[in-house]
Amino acid sequence: MTADTTADWMSLPAAQQPAWSNPDSLHEVLSSLRSSPPLVYAAECDQLRDRLAAVARGEAFLLQAGDCAETFDGVSADQIDTKLRTILQMAAVLTYAASVPVVKVGRMAGQYAKPRSSDLETRDGVTLPSYRGDAVNGPAFEAATRVPDPHRLTRMYHASATTLNLVRAFTTGGYADLRRVHAWNRDFLALSPVGRRYEDLARQIDSALAFMRSCGTLPREIQTVEFYASHEALLLDYETALTRVDSRSGNLYDVSAHMVWIGERTRQLDGAHVEFAARIRNPIGVKLGPTSTADDALALIDRLDPDRRPGRLTFITRMGAEKIRDVLPNLVEKVTASGARVVWVSDPMHGNTYKSESGYKTRQFSSILDEIRGFFEVHRHLGTHPGGIHVELTGDDVTECVGGAHEIGDADLQQRYETACDPRLNRSQSLELAFVIAEMYGNSGVGTRAHRGEERR
Numbered sequence: 001m002t003a004d005t006t007a008d009w010m011s012l013p014a015a016q017q018p019a020w021s022n023p024d025s026l027h028e029v030l031s032s033l034r035s036s037p038p039l040v041y042a043a044e045c046d047q048l049r050d051r052l053a054a055v056a057r058g059e060a061f062l063l064q065a066g067d068c069a070e071t072f073d074g075v076s077a078d079q080i081d082t083k084l085r086t087i088l089q090m091a092a093v094l095t096y097a098a099s100v101p102v103v104k105v106g107r108m109a110g111q112y113a114k115p116r117s118s119d120l121e122t123r124d125g126v127t128l129p130s131y132r133g134d135a136v137n138g139p140a141f142e143a144a145t146r147v148p149d150p151h152r153l154t155r156m157y158h159a160s161a162t163t164l165n166l167v168r169a170f171t172t173g174g175y176a177d178l179r180r181v182h183a184w185n186r187d188f189l190a191l192s193p194v195g196r197r198y199e200d201l202a203r204q205i206d207s208a209l210a211f212m213r214s215c216g217t218l219p220r221e222i223q224t225v226e227f228y229a230s231h232e233a234l235l236l237d238y239e240t241a242l243t244r245v246d247s248r249s250g251n252l253y254d255v256s257a258h259m260v261w262i263g264e265r266t267r268q269l270d271g272a273h274v275e276f277a278a279r280i281r282n283p284i285g286v287k288l289g290p291t292s293t294a295d296d297a298l299a300l301i302d303r304l305d306p307d308r309r310p311g312r313l314t315f316i317t318r319m320g321a322e323k324i325r326d327v328l329p330n331l332v333e334k335v336t337a338s339g340a341r342v343v344w345v346s347d348p349m350h351g352n353t354y355k356s357e358s359g360y361k362t363r364q365f366s367s368i369l370d371e372i373r374g375f376f377e378v379h380r381h382l383g384t385h386p387g388g389i390h391v392e393l394t395g396d397d398v399t400e401c402v403g404g405a406h407e408i409g410d411a412d413l414q415q416r417y418e419t420a421c422d423p424r425l426n427r428s429q430s431l432e433l434a435f436v437i438a439e440m441y442g443n444s445g446v447g448t449r450a451h452r453g454e455e456r457r
């Protein structure tokens with residue numbers, strides 16, 4: 001940043017910031033990050049904003065997915081590969097079902113910091129600072145590990161760069177060819193207890209691909225994939241160090257990711273996170289929980305999208321299955337009446353978390369589906385566009401959320417409960433979710449304008 005673009009948001013109150021252990025180290029780390037190369041280009045952020053503008057107009061669907069908390073140990077070819085495959089497999093099903101392009105955005109390559117409900121964690125009478133993501137401290141319940149260490153910000157930068165490098169190679173190097181992705185879906189269905197239920201849909205996709213092949217057309221979009229990176233812009237020290245002036249326009253961009261979002265716990269209108277987001281030009285997401293009011297949403301629009309530019313602002317609603325049908329309609333109505341064109345996305349995870357009898361933080365697959373169903377119902381009723389989903393998942397066969405085709409029960413959670421923070425859908429549950437949503441599209445009335453054959457506005 002230059003002298004005329006000082007990071008004045010840093011003087012505002014900022015929730016959920018770590019108490020860094022050593023100010024000198026922090027200073028050193030941030031100064032090195034300030035001179036490190038960008039992880040993304042401003043022009044790529046603009047391209048994503050254009051793609052999201054299509055979502056806002058009802059002409060595309062957003063799939064935003066990945067870990068609750070990425071970990072430094074998780075930066076391995078295998079884990080990144082299976083997660084990406086899972087997301088692309090979901091996207092293939094959703095593209096066919098929704099009959100519109102699916103914009104693919106990972107909670108990946110930077111999702112290393114977590115807001116917490118409590119600053120402290122107590123186990124067996126011992127109290128330590130809570131784990132706040134690998135960018136801040138370590139998950140092990142040991143006093144030394146839980147001390148916030150600024151050197152972790154450097155590791156976050158390198159872990160993000162390594163992940164993004166692999167993502168770019170995977171998605172543009174021919175490996176993510178749609179025909180191959182569909183073959184993976186075929187393999188999944190062959191092994192899934194609910195595979196038969198989706199046989200028809202898979203056959204229809206087979207036919208569509210065969211038709212394109214026999215026409216001799218092979219669009220570039222079949223062979224390579226546009227994939228974007230996103231994370232919660234939580235640690236303002238890190239995000240600010242990676243905020244740069246774009247030489248083309250003179251505008252500020254956070255070059256740590258294409259898109260960043262503000263969480264439910266940090267979206268205070270007079271806080272530093274909102275001011276920071278207002279100043280950068282990246283596409284911005286904001287989580288809206290069950291206590292959000294229409295006035296909150298309208299005030300956020302005024303601050304973050306004063307020019308009412310489609311694609312700039314995405315509202316990620318996370319109300320909980322029991323509340324979505326009551327809370328969402330008023331928000332959507334008032335926002336629509338204001339003339340703003342935001343992207344509406346459903347996060348069906350964060351409003352449906354509970355502690356199971358066995359003591360694990362978990363989510364019911366059925367509640368996740370129910371929140372998505374409620375989201376679609378509300379938008380169908382209001383004639384607005386259910387723009388996408390935002391989910392926490394992994395490509396591994398973990399046991400963290402209960403339910404799904406393999407009927408994971410409370411007693412199974414201990415088998416492979418590996419998340420660093422929130423319970424994620426495993427590979428099978430993620431793919432099943434995509435097929436269930438596809439089924440919702442098959443049912444009358446649900447979906448995009450293109451899907452319903454309506455004129456575009």
Ligand SMILES: O=C[C@H](O)[C@H](O)COP(=O)(O)O
Nearest residue numbers: 068114115116117118421422
């Ligand atoms: O995604 C993150 C969690 O929902 C958030 O960090 C809060 O989790 P906690 O209630 O366990 O602190």
Ligand SMILES: C=C(OP(=O)(O)O)C(=O)O
Nearest residue numbers: 068263264265287318350
């Ligand atoms: C912390 C998260 O969500 P929220 O801000 O909606 O609670 C998250 O997305 O991991």
Ligand SMILES: [Mn+2]
Nearest residue numbers: 068392421422
């Ligand atoms: Mn989470």
